[in-house]
Every structure is written in C-alpha cells, then in structure tokens.
Amino acid sequence: MKADPKGVLTGSHFIDGDHACAEGALAAGCRFAAGYPITPSTEVVERLASRFPTVGGIFIQMEDELASSIAILGAVWGGAKAATVTSGPGFSLMMEHIGLAVMTETPCVIVNVQRGGPSTGLPTLPGQADMMQARWGSHGDYEIIALSPDSPQECFDLTISAFNLSERFRVPVFVMMDECVGHMIERVVIPDPDEIEIVPRRLTDVPRGGEYLPYRLDGDLIPPMTHAGMGHYPHITGLTHDERGYPAMNAETQDTLVRRLCDKILKNADDIIEIREDGVDGADIVVVSYGITSRVCLPAIREARAKGLKVGWLRLVTVWPFPDRLIRELAGRVKALVVPELNLGQVYYEVERCAQGQATTHLVPHAGGAVHDPEDILRVIEEAAR
Amino acid sequence: MSRTELRISGFGGQGVILSGMIIGKAAAIFDNKHATMIQAFGPEARGSACSAQLSISEEPIRYPYIHRPDILIALNQDAYTRFEPELKDDGLLIYEEDLVDLRPDQRPTIRTCGIPATRIAEELGRKIVLNIVMVGFFTAVTGLISPEAIREAVRDTVPAGTEEFNLAALEKGLRHGMNVSANT
Numbered sequence: 001m002k003a004d005p006k007g008v009l010t011g012s013h014f015i016d017g018d019h020a021c022a023e024g025a026l027a028a029g030c031r032f033a034a035g036y037p038i039t040p041s042t043e044v045v046e047r048l049a050s051r052f053p054t055v056g057g058i059f060i061q062m063e064d065e066l067a068s069s070i071a072i073l074g075a076v077w078g079g080a081k082a083a084t085v086t087s088g089p090g091f092s093l094m095m096e097h098i099g100l101a102v103m104t105e106t107p108c109v110i111v112n113v114q115r116g117g118p119s120t121g122l123p124t125l126p127g128q129a130d131m132m133q134a135r136w137g138s139h140g141d142y143e144i145i146a147l148s149p150d151s152p153q154e155c156f157d158l159t160i161s162a163f164n165l166s167e168r169f170r171v172p173v174f175v176m177m178d179e180c181v182g183h184m185i186e187r188v189v190i191p192d193p194d195e196i197e198i199v200p201r202r203l204t205d206v207p208r209g210g211e212y213l214p215y216r217l218d219g220d221l222i223p224p225m226t227h228a229g230m231g232h233y234p235h236i237t238g239l240t241h242d243e244r245g246y247p248a249m250n251a252e253t254q255d256t257l258v259r260r261l262c263d264k265i266l267k268n269a270d271d272i273i274e275i276r277e278d279g280v281d282g283a284d285i286v287v288v289s290y291g292i293t294s295r296v297c298l299p300a301i302r303e304a305r306a307k308g309l310k311v312g313w314l315r316l317v318t319v320w321p322f323p324d325r326l327i328r329e330l331a332g333r334v335k336a337l338v339v340p341e342l343n344l345g346q347v348y349y350e351v352e353r354c355a356q357g358q359a360t361t362h363l364v365p366h367a368g369g370a371v372h373d374p375e376d377i378l379r380v381i382e383e384a385a386r
Numbered sequence: 387m388s389r390t391e392l393r394i395s396g397f398g399g400q401g402v403i404l405s406g407m408i409i410g411k412a413a414a415i416f417d418n419k420h421a422t423m424i425q426a427f428g429p430e431a432r433g434s435a436c437s438a439q440l441s442i443s444e445e446p447i448r449y450p451y452i453h454r455p456d457i458l459i460a461l462n463q464d465a466y467t468r469f470e471p472e473l474k475d476d477g478l479l480i481y482e483e484d485l486v487d488l489r490p491d492q493r494p495t496i497r498t499c500g501i502p503a504t505r506i507a508e509e510l511g512r513k514i515v516l517n518i519v520m521v522g523f524f525t526a527v528t529g530l531i532s533p534e535a536i537r538e539a540v541r542d543t544v545p546a547g548t549e550e551f552n553l554a555a556l557e558k559g560l561r562h563g564m565n566v567s568a569n570t
Contacts, residue, residue, distance in 0.1 A: 014411035014421070036400040182451060185407065187414040298448050371451065 003027050003196035004132040013188045017155035017181040018043035018187045022051065024159025026085050027196055030109070030219055030250060031057035032080040034071035036064050039123040040179040040205040041113035044085040051370045065093035073097060073106045077236065081201075083109040083162060087169055088117050091137070098172055099138030100238045102261060105215075105223070107166035107201065109159065111175040114291075114342075116368035125177035127368030129343035134174045135320050141258050143265035146174040146320040148290040152186045158317070164199040165272065169264055170222050176319065178342065180237055180292035180371060185266035201225055206232065214245040215257075221264035233380060265321055274317040275326065279305075283312030283383050285337045288327070288351055290316040293340050300377035307384050320348050330369060331355035340364035340377045360384060389443040390530055391452040395469050396461025396482075398436040405459070407537045408437035408521050409531065413442045418533035422447040430512060435464060442530060460486050460530020461503075470530075472498075479570075480524055481539025482516075499527050499566050506558050515555035518544075526569055533560060 007026035015023075022044045025033070031052070035045040049059040062068040065086055072082035086094060091112045101108055113265040116122030134146045145165050147158045155177060162173040204224040206212040208231030215223050223243075226232040239247040240254045265272070277295075280286055286302075287297050294315040304311045314330070316323065327350075331337060337359050344361050349362040355361050364380045366372050396402045401551030406423050421453065439452040441501070442443040458473045459465040460481040464486070475495045481488070501523045507516040518540060525536045530532060532560035537553060543554040 014407065014414050016425075117492050179451075180424070183425050185410060185425070186421065187446075293449050295450060374449075 001200045001350070003193040003198050004055075004174060005006065005193040008193040008196060009190050010192050011190060016043065016183050016185045017151060017152040017177055018113065018183065019047050020152040020155040021159045021175060021177065022047035022189060022218070023188070023348050023370050025192065026051055026055060026057075027164070027193075028081065028163035029161045029198055030081045030083050030163060031055065031061075031247055032072065032265070033057070033084060034060045034062045034068040035085045036062055036068050037158065038087045038090045038181065040115055040182050041085045041087045041090075041111065041177075043182070044101070044111060044113070044339070048085075054361075056182045065090040066097070069094035069097035069110070072108050074106070075100055076108055076146075077107050077228055079229070081107075081167075083111060083163075085111040086114045086140050087113045088130075089120055091133060095133075095137040098144075099102050099140060100144045100368065102138065102144065102173040102213055102315065103238045104138075104236050105170035105173070105225075105261075107170050109162045109166055110172055111174060111177065116175065116180040116366075119319040122369050125369040126292065126371065126383050128176075128178055128293065129346065131319060131341075131343065131346045134176055141262060143262045144171055144174065144320055145265065145315060145318070146176050147274075147276065148176045148319050149181055150291055150315065151176065152184060152188045153254070154317075155181060156188050156190065160196065160198075161238075164197070167199040167201050168222070169272075170225070171265065174320075175217070176291065178291050184292075203227070203230070204232070208232075215241065215242045215243040217243075218220065221260055221267065252386050256259040258361050269321045269323075270325075272318060272321060273323045273326070275323060276315040277315060278313040279310075280312035280313070280314055280330070282310060284310045285311040285338060286314050286330060286336075286383055287335050287338045287340065287377070287381065288314045288316065288347075289327060289340055290319055290347065291381035292344075293342060296371045296374060297377050299374040299382060303378050304381045304385075309383065310320075311381060316347070319347060324354050325352035327351055328358075329338040336360045336362060338364060338377070338380050340366070340372050340380075340385055342366050342368045342371065352383075387444055389441060389447070390455040390456045392440045392442065392456065392459070393455045393469055393472075393475050394440065394459040395435070395437040395462070395465030398434045398460045400436070401514070402436045402483060403438055403458060405517045405521050406440050407534065408518075408543050409524065409538075410442070411543060412525075412531045412535040412539035416538040417531050419444055420447050422450045424452075426448055435517070436525065437465070437469070438537065457524075457528065459520060461520065462486065463477060478528065479522070483522070495562040497561075500505055500525070501559070501566075503559065506562070509554060510551075510555055510558065512551065515552055517553050518555040519559040519562075522556040522561075524559075526560045526563025
C-alpha cells in the first residue's frame with residue numbers, strides 16, 4: 001500500500017534529523033504520538049505536535065514517559081499507528097511498557113535520540129550507550145528490532161521502515177538515533193506518496209461477533225490483529241496467555257509463547273537485517289560501526305588505506321536483531337574487526353561473540369559527550385594490523 | 387578541493403544557527419550542492435556562546451565535522467578569540483567590525499572582511515536582522531553561493547510576513563560585500 005498523501009511533505013528540505021524523523025512518522029501513517037519532551041529529542045515531538053492537526057492526528061504531552069509509552073499502546077489497539085519519542089532517562093522509564101508491547105504484540109515505534117548517560121548525564125551531547133538497553137532493557141526473554149540512522153535522510157527513511165517492520169512483525173521497533181544525527185542538518189528528500197511503500201496493519205477477517213482468537217496463528221508466526229470497535233472484544237494481557245488471549249500461567253504455554261515471540265524475529269532475521277559496506281571484500285581489517293560513528297570513522301579508514309592497509313567499512317543499519325551469521329562469516333575471512341562506538345563496549349561484545357575467535361576484535365571506546373577523534377580510530381586500526 | 391568548511395559563531399540570540407540554516411539551505415536546496423550543518427549549543431538559550439559548523443561541497447559529505455575551517459564568521463569578540471586560531475592560514479575571516487577588535491598580530495595571510503552588521507540592521511529599524519545582513523555580506527564576499535539561491539533561502543526560512551524586511555537586510559549586506567570585494 002502507498003503512503004497517505006496527507007502526511008507526506010514531498011520535496012527537498014534542509015532540516016535536522018529530529019524533524020526528518022517526525023516527517024518519516026507522518027509519511028508512515030503515524031497519527032498518534034504521546035511524549036514527554038526531553039533534549040535532544042524535543043524537536044521530534046514539537047514537529048509532530050504542529051503537523052498532526054493538519055493530518056487529523058493527535059499528539060498528547062503526557063505527564064511522564066511511563067504514561068507516554070502506554071498511551072501509544074492504547075492508541076494502537078484503538079486502530080492508530082503510534083509512536084513515542086524520548087532520550088536518556090525517559091527511555092529507562094519506558095522499559096516496563098516496552099515489555100508489555102512485546103508480550104501483547106502491539107506494533108509501535110519508539111524513537112530514542114541518545115545522549116550521554118547514566119541518569120540525566122549529558123542532555124545536549126551525544127552517546128550511543130543505550131544500545132544494550134534497547135536489546136535487553138525490559139525483563140524477560142524477547143527479541144526486538146532496532147535501526148540506527150546516520151543522517152537526517154535516514155532519520156526519515158528508517159522511521160518509515162520502523163513503522164513497516166513493527167506492523168509486519170507486531171513488535172515494538174526502536175529508531176536509535178543519537179544527538180549528532182538528531183541535530184545534524186542536511187538535505188532531506190521526501191518522495192511522492194506513491195513512491196513510499198507502507199505496510200498496513202494485518203487485521204483479522206473474522207466478522208463482527210464471530211469467533212476471533214487474538215493469538216491464533218494464520219499461516220505464519222504473526223497472528224492477525226483486531227481493534228476496539230471491530231466487535232471482537234479480545235482479552236489482551238501482559239500475563240502469559242494462550243491463543244484466546246486468556247492468562248494461562250504454566251510452563252507449557254510460556255514455552256510456546258516466548259519461543260514464538262523470539263522466533264518471529266529470529267527466523268526472519270535475514271529479511272530484517274540491513275547493512276551497508278564499502279571495501280569489505282578483500283579487506284584484512286573491517287571497521288564495524290553504526291549511527292554517527294559510521295561517518296566519524298571514515299577519515300581514519302581513508303588514512304589507513306593511504307598507508308597501504310586493506311580496510312573495509314561495515315555499517316549496521318539494523319543493530320537488532322544482530323547480524324550474527326554475517327559477522328561470523330566475515331570474521332572467518334579477515335584478520336581483525338575494529339568497533340568504535342560512543343560507549344565503553346556494547347555492540348563490540350556482540351561482534352566478539354560472533355567472531356568466535358576467528359579474527360581479533362578491537363574496541364575503540366568513548367564515554368560520550370563528543371564523537372571520536374578519527375586519529376583514535378586510526379591508531380586502533382594500525383594496532384590491529386600488526 | 388571542492389569542499390569548503392565554515393564556522394559561524396557568536397552569542398545565542400544573534401541568529402547564528404539561523405545564518406547557518408540559510409546559507410546551508412541556499413547551497414543544498416537552491417544551488418544543488420551538498421551541505422551539512424552541525425550545531426553546538428549548551429543548555430542555555432540567549433547570551434551564551436553559540437556556534438555552527440557548515441560544510442559545503444560539490445560531492446556528498448560523509449565526515450560532517452570541521453577542524454580547520456576555510457571561513458570563520460565571527461559575530462563577537464569571544465568567537466574571534468576562540469575560533470580564529472583554528473582558521474586555515476589562507477582562510478577568510480568575516481567579522482562584525484563594531485563588536486570584534488582584531489589583534490595587532492592578526493595573521494597577515496588571512497583575508498579579513500569586516501562589516502558593521504548590527505549598525506546596518508539598526509539603521510534598517512530592527513537589530514534582529516543583523517544575521518541576515520551578515521549572510522548577504524558573506525554571499526558577496528565569498529561567491530560560494532549564488533545571490534539568487536541566498537534570496538530564495540531567506541524567503542523560505544524567515545517567518546511569514548517578514549520576508550520583504552529580511553530581503554532588504556540581505557540586499558544591504560550583499561551591496562556592502564560587493565563594495566568590499568571591489569576595493570580589494
């Protein structure tokens with residue numbers, strides 16, 4: 001299905017990543033957002049708040065992030081596509097309801113414009129230290145999807161992808177921006193609505209009053225949904241539930257449900273995962289990066305290549321699910337993997353895990369508050385080459 | 387090299403970020419080049435140090451940061467003191483001449499162009515357009531973007547109803563810049 005022209009601001013714009021993210025949400029059909037404005041994500045909700053009235057959408061500034069993150073779940077079961085936007089401490093407060101979204105299979109998008117942490121940390125300065133929180137922040141076993149844009153254009157494009165993936169897999173999808181990308185201003189080209197592919201919600205075809213079981217599978221691992229008002233009166237709960245949606249708190253139901261929640265992502269991982277690469281074939285060393293860091297490492301790679309080293313650039317557009325197989329196979333072909341990130345080691349340990357000792361792995365840590373000096377990345381590339 | 391790097395700095399409230407927005411938009415939207423702008427600001431609003439980094443290029447810009455700019459636009463003394471040393475030896479310094487005193491030992495290899503942008507804006511009737519005067523001056527002195535593109539960018543960026551006033555301020559800056567260019 002194509003995008004609703006009402007929400008699509010076709011044309012070339014010189015805007016920052018936050019504004020581009022808001023336009024991506026509008027283009028994707030998002031018509032409800034709830035949030036508690038927090039730097040450096042505030043511009044996203046500011047733009048949604050001013051644009052929504054022109055497309056029939058609603059933005060509510062809630063009392064806090066707990067309320068924001070559950071208001072969107074209600075909106076989704078009411079029939080809307082919905083998102084919330086936050087940073088740092090706000091993301092921590094949302095964890096409970098992210099788990100509820102996973103368990104109830106409520107498609108929604110959560111944007112985190114990462115800043116330096118822990119706690120209130122560095123409100124106006126960048127970090128990439130919430131990557132593991134996005135993966136594991138809520139309790140229990142689950143799989144989620146997280147995308148990492150590196151430009152305002154991608155803040156637009158990947159926010160649309162996030163909505164599409166959330167509908168396809170009935171899972172919360174994270175757009176893991178960072179302050180740099182959020183506040184960076186570049187040209188953002190918004191295409192015509194008929195060039196924007198939108199995944200509609202997959203709704204049950206059980207008629208009003210018919211026997212609809214909210215978690216009965218229909219051909220794949222993702223059950224069709226219903227909405228309030230469609231006449232099905234489903235029971236939706238965060239408790240372990242059977243296909244009727246009723247609590248069934250025993251090991252057998254738990255095993256079936258939790259395995260399916262994970263499998264619907266893991267078995268489609270190849271389809272979900274997106275990467276970008278340059279010069280990886282034939283490289284001895286590959287720099288694995290994501291978000292702003294994938295642009296900051298480029299001068300280091302250029303310099304290393306000028307010194308005769310064979311260095312490749314691999315960028316994770318999808319960070320979760322992690323591209324296990326890809327990194328494992330890559331590690332079998334190269335000497336070393338170098339991972340710069342604006343934290344003291346998060347995605348690095350995933351790379352190390354997948355490398356299984358076939359290649360050496362090298363972290364280029366940074367506590368956040370700025371980006372790496374490319375010289376620091378170059379130094380580690382040179383160490384890795386020895 | 388086809389890439390030009392520019393830093394604009396001044397007090398919060400002088401229109402630093404908007405200046406960068408307008409120049410970047412002129413380049414990226416109306417001159418069909420590539421432009422990337424990075425803004426740096428603290429939790430404060432007005433009166434604090436404020437700075438924008440802008441790269442303009444014929445090629446796509448991947449590395450977005452600036453270490454040795456080609457051009458510095460200094461709107462106050464602090465901006466000059468802080469950022470002049472990072473300017474390239476053959477760089478261009480554009481400054482608010484009523485608000486910046488050049489050091490006696492200012493590097494002679496750097497081309498310097500001053501304009502009393504605030505005074506010109508006040509004469510027009512509103513000090514707030516000092517940044518637009520400066521943007522016009524920058525356009526004429528550097529030739530980096532076309533006057534048509536900068537006019538379009540101003541029209542497209544300033545609040546509705548203020549277009550004509552801002553365009554008048556822009557023309558003042560452009561003319562001032564053309565005189566300076568003609569005399570050097």
